[in-house]
Amino acid sequence: MGKVLIIGAGGVGTVVAHKVAQNPDVFTDIMIASRTKQKCDAVVKAIGNPAIQTAQVDADNVDELVALFNSFRPDIVINVALPYQDLTIMEACLKTGVNYLDTANYEPKDVAHFEYSWQWAYKKRFEDAGLTAILGCGFDPGVSGVYTAYAAKHHFDEIQYLDIVDCNAGNHHKAFATNFNPEINIREITQNGRYYENGQWVTTKPLEIHKALTYPNIGPRDSYLLYHEELESLVKNFPTIKRARFWMTFGQEYLTHLRVIQNIGMARIDEVEYNGMKIVPLQFLKAVLPDPQDLGENYDGETSIGCRIRGLKDGKEHTYYIYNNCSHQAAYKETGMQGVSYTTGVPAMIGAMMFLKGLWKRPGVWNVEEFDPDPFMEQLNKQGLPWHEVMDGDLEL
Numbered sequence: 001m002g003k004v005l006i007i008g009a010g011g012v013g014t015v016v017a018h019k020v021a022q023n024p025d026v027f028t029d030i031m032i033a034s035r036t037k038q039k040c041d042a043v044v045k046a047i048g049n050p051a052i053q054t055a056q057v058d059a060d061n062v063d064e065l066v067a068l069f070n071s072f073r074p075d076i077v078i079n080v081a082l083p084y085q086d087l088t089i090m091e092a093c094l095k096t097g098v099n100y101l102d103t104a105n106y107e108p109k110d111v112a113h114f115e116y117s118w119q120w121a122y123k124k125r126f127e128d129a130g131l132t133a134i135l136g137c138g139f140d141p142g143v144s145g146v147y148t149a150y151a152a153k154h155h156f157d158e159i160q161y162l163d164i165v166d167c168n169a170g171n172h173h174k175a176f177a178t179n180f181n182p183e184i185n186i187r188e189i190t191q192n193g194r195y196y197e198n199g200q201w202v203t204t205k206p207l208e209i210h211k212a213l214t215y216p217n218i219g220p221r222d223s224y225l226l227y228h229e230e231l232e233s234l235v236k237n238f239p240t241i242k243r244a245r246f247w248m249t250f251g252q253e254y255l256t257h258l259r260v261i262q263n264i265g266m267a268r269i270d271e272v273e274y275n276g277m278k279i280v281p282l283q284f285l286k287a288v289l290p291d292p293q294d295l296g297e298n299y300d301g302e303t304s305i306g307c308r309i310r311g312l313k314d315g316k317e318h319t320y321y322i323y324n325n326c327s328h329q330a331a332y333k334e335t336g337m338q339g340v341s342y343t344t345g346v347p348a349m350i351g352a353m354m355f356l357k358g359l360w361k362r363p364g365v366w367n368v369e370e371f372d373p374d375p376f377m378e379q380l381n382k383q384g385l386p387w388h389e390v391m392d393g394d395l396e397l
């Protein structure tokens with residue numbers, strides 16, 4: 001049905017490659033390209049399908065990307081490199097007539113700032129080129145938006161309150177490690193919190209607001225209000241929303257390490273002089289922390305991510321909770337990666353499948369909630385991320 005090029009061979013890229021290879025009726029030709037070609041070759045070896053091609057590419061360099069796209073001629077690129085590369089990859093797609101999908105919004109390297117404006121600015125150019133760009137198609141952002149669209153389509157006339165709840169109740173048995181790229185993860189968590197209420201954004205201090213929330217099959221976990229990028233598109237695409245928030249669980253041990261990292265300056269993203277050269281402390285820290293890709297083997301427990309929604313149907317107030325629980329060990333057995341990479345990589349593959357099947361094909365730049373959620377939801381159940389619903393339960397929020 002179509003040719004796919006995966007860019008990035010980290011934890012998420014590895015899962016995407018496994019899942020794409022499991023669906024040969026849709027993905028007829030596969031290439032995985034990244035900064036380090038050996039990592040791509042290792043992924044292909046683990047999958048055991050020598051027909052998957054690999055290549056080296058610097059995705060910061062538009063010309064290199066253009067040359068690669070012109071030689072492989074993919075129908076769609078799945079960008080699971082880092083958020084810094086979103087715009088160069090989108091540029092290369094426009095120059096070569098290739099469609100685009102990613103899992104995280106563009107961030108400039110020198111400011112930790114999350115907003116869609118940079119990528120939304122490409123809308124007209126993608127429209128004019130007749131190309132589709134699907135933004136934020138991991139779990140959160142990604143499935144969180146599809147869940148919201150599904151709730152709006154089937155269960156509510158008006159969504160009024162949306163809380164996205166993200167719990168990782170797994171244990172990797174390391175003193176401190178991040179579940180995905182440490183640089184991206186620490187930049188996100190050390191930011192001010194932010195949520196949307198009555199048409200305005202309310203800013204909080206980092207991790208200032210928290211409360212215990214109960215997660216299915218897990219129990220209560222302290223959950224912290226963070227800013228998360230999908231809030232920006234969801235309040236725009238569902239204007240009846242009065243309040244939208246995002247919550248993520250953290251253990252005390254994790255938070256203590258994070259506080260020390262910040263207090264000693266290791267979370268800094270500006271350059272410092274060290275032994276006659278310039279280094280960025282957070283990038284140096286990444287080099288000494290455990291690689292998130294190596295956490296899978298000893299990871300037990302599960303993740304639980306979902307949307308808790310309150311709104312109106314036929315004039316009456318209802319609540320709705322939709323979620324997925326994902327076992328780290330089951331993810332590891334299937335793909336060699338832990339649950340956080342798995343829950344991101346599976347939806348990225350499904351988004352590309354939706355495009356190639358012509359179900360999510362529309363010139364322009366789109367967030368996932370702007371497409372029909374139903375075929376995507378059906379695939380979540382088939383591809384390893386089954387979902388569950390609770391109607392009119394206590395949302396705790």
Ligand code: NDP
Nearest residue numbers: 008009010011012035036059081104138139140141180181
């Ligand atoms: P990793 O750091 O494990 O992998 C990133 C990969 O991109 C690596 O293979 C790296 O190469 C490659 N890469 C980095 N820079 C370049 C470049 N300039 N050119 C080519 N390749 C490059 O990250 P993850 O797999 O954990 O995360 C991937 C993406 O997924 C990130 O954007 C992250 O924000 C996003 N994400 C989204 C989530 C969601 O739910 N929406 C959740 C978790 C992650 P090398 O190996 O050489 O360093």
